[in-house]
Amino acid sequence: MQQFYHSAAWRRLSRRFLENNPVCVKCYEDGVIRKADVVDHVQEVKDNWSRRLDESNLQALCNVHHNAKTRNERKKREQKP
Ligand SMILES: [Zn+2]
Numbered sequence: 001m002q003q004f005y006h007s008a009a010w011r012r013l014s015r016r017f018l019e020n021n022p023v024c025v026k027c028y029e030d031g032v033i034r035k036a037d038v039v040d041h042v043q044e045v046k047d048n049w050s051r052r053l054d055e056s057n058l059q060a061l062c063n064v065h066h067n068a069k070t071r072n073e074r075k076k077r078e079q080k081p
Helices: 008-020 025-029 063-079
Strands: 038-041 058-061
Touching: 008 038, 008 058, 025 058, 038 063, 058 063
Parallel strands: none
Antiparallel strands: 038 058
């Protein structure tokens, strides 16, 4: 998993994705234009490995929104029996 984030394929894709999507989509929904910091997988890599390089599964997020999402996902996971 961690290895994937260090792979050349992911690094190339995420860099290009941020160039094409420089604004955080969640801030944008709130009417705020903020620079995106990271490329996030809508469906997490560990949940759907096959979509790890699928651009339709990616979204540009700022650090604040990315951290919030990560926290939520963890919570959801912990709530599962
Ligand atoms: Zn944001």
